[in-house]
Amino acid sequence: QKEVEQNSGPLSVPEGAIASLNCTYSDRGSQSFFWYRQYSGKSPELIMFIYSNGDKEDGRFTAQLNKASQYVSLLIRDSQPSDSATYLCAVSQGGKLIFGQGTELSVKP
Amino acid sequence: DAGVIQSPRHEVTEMGQEVTLRCKPISGHNSLFWYRQTMMRGLELLIYFNNNVPIDDSGMPEDRFSAKMPNASFSTLKIQPSEPRDSAVYFCASSPRGLAGGNNEQFFGPGTRLTVL
Numbered sequence: 001q002k003e004v005e006q007n008s009g010p011l012s013v014p015e016g017a018i019a020s021l022n023c024t025y026s027d028r029g030s031q032s033f034f035w036y037r038q039y040s041g042k043s044p045e046l047i048m049f050i051y052s053n054g055d056k057e058d059g060r061f062t063a064q065l066n067k068a069s070q071y072v073s074l075l076i077r078d079s080q081p082s083d084s085a086t087y088l089c090a091v092s093q094g095g096k097l098i099f100g101q102g103t104e105l106s107v108k109p
Numbered sequence: 110d111a112g113v114i115q116s117p118r119h120e121v122t123e124m125g126q127e128v129t130l131r132c133k134p135i136s137g138h139n140s141l142f143w144y145r146q147t148m149m150r151g152l153e154l155l156i157y158f159n160n161n162v163p164i165d166d167s168g169m170p171e172d173r174f175s176a177k178m179p180n181a182s183f184s185t186l187k188i189q190p191s192e193p194r195d196s197a198v199y200f201c202a203s204s205p206r207g208l209a210g211g212n213n214e215q216f217f218g219p220g221t222r223l224t225v226l
Contacts (some may be wrong), residue, residue, distance in 0.1 A: 032213055043200055043217040044152070088152065092213045095140060095159055099152045 003027060004091050006100035014108050019076040021103050022087030026070065033065055033072045033093035038102065039085045048074065079107045111135070113218030115201050119225045128190040130221045133182055134203030140214060143176055143186050144200040152200075158184065191225045198222050 005024050013019045021035075036044035050056045050063040050072065056088045062075040072091075076083055086104045090097040114133040122128055134141045142157040156166040158178045173192070178184040188195055202215040209213070 034214060043220050046214055046216065049214055088213075095164060095213065096142065096154055096157055097213060097215060098154075101151045 003098045004100040006103045009104040012106045019031045019079045021074040021087050023072045025091045030091045034090040036088040038086045081107045083107050115218035119222050123226050128191045130186040132184045132201030138203035138205045140204040142202040145197045147197045163166040194224045196225050
């Protein structure tokens with residue numbers, strides 16, 4: 001079992017819809033969880049982090065964390081074509097982050 | 110405020126040559142990370158430093174790879190000799206928090222695209 005798992009996609013949604021990206025992790029001791037966005041040919045860019053159970057909202061983005069289920073998700077409301085990218089989930093482990101393989105999101109106009 | 114700076118942005122070399130990648134972290138950050146990204150393996154952590162000290166180098170693939178951080182504002186990743194399978198994008202990232210805990214958010218540089226012929 002991989003330490004951090006994501007569906008590789010591609011996930012395709014129409015413009016204006018809600019995109020839901022999911023991530024599971026294996027280390028119950030993990031305390032902090034991150035979502036990065038990576039455009040093709042660019043570096044990963046931090047968009048959100050969460051460390052408490054529940055939801056955290058930032059603009060069109062909502063991160064959801066359920067530590068009991070070892071599950072973290074990212075919702076993107078009113079998806080735009082500019083949201084088309086690969087989304088990487090990362091989980092803290094000591095002083096480092098463990099990254100998932102990423103989910104490719106495509107938002108169709 | 111400048112982000113993480115990496116050089117060169119692109120490097121093309123021949124098998125057997127030495128390659129040195131450079132990184133300048135964000136000022137004030139005390140942790141620095143080197144990653145390698147390929148389509149097949151995704152984003153892999155190679156090594157990370159906290160306060161200029163290497164903490165975990167378990168991701169360094171073999172002895173051909175070495176990394177140094179002589180001071181808080183500079184780090185190098187060296188491959189000697191290079192091989193075609195080393196072709197990848199190499200990212201450097203820095204974090205304002207390290208072993209002491211905290212959120213450990215990392216900020217990535219633009220990367221170096223390495224091609225070994």
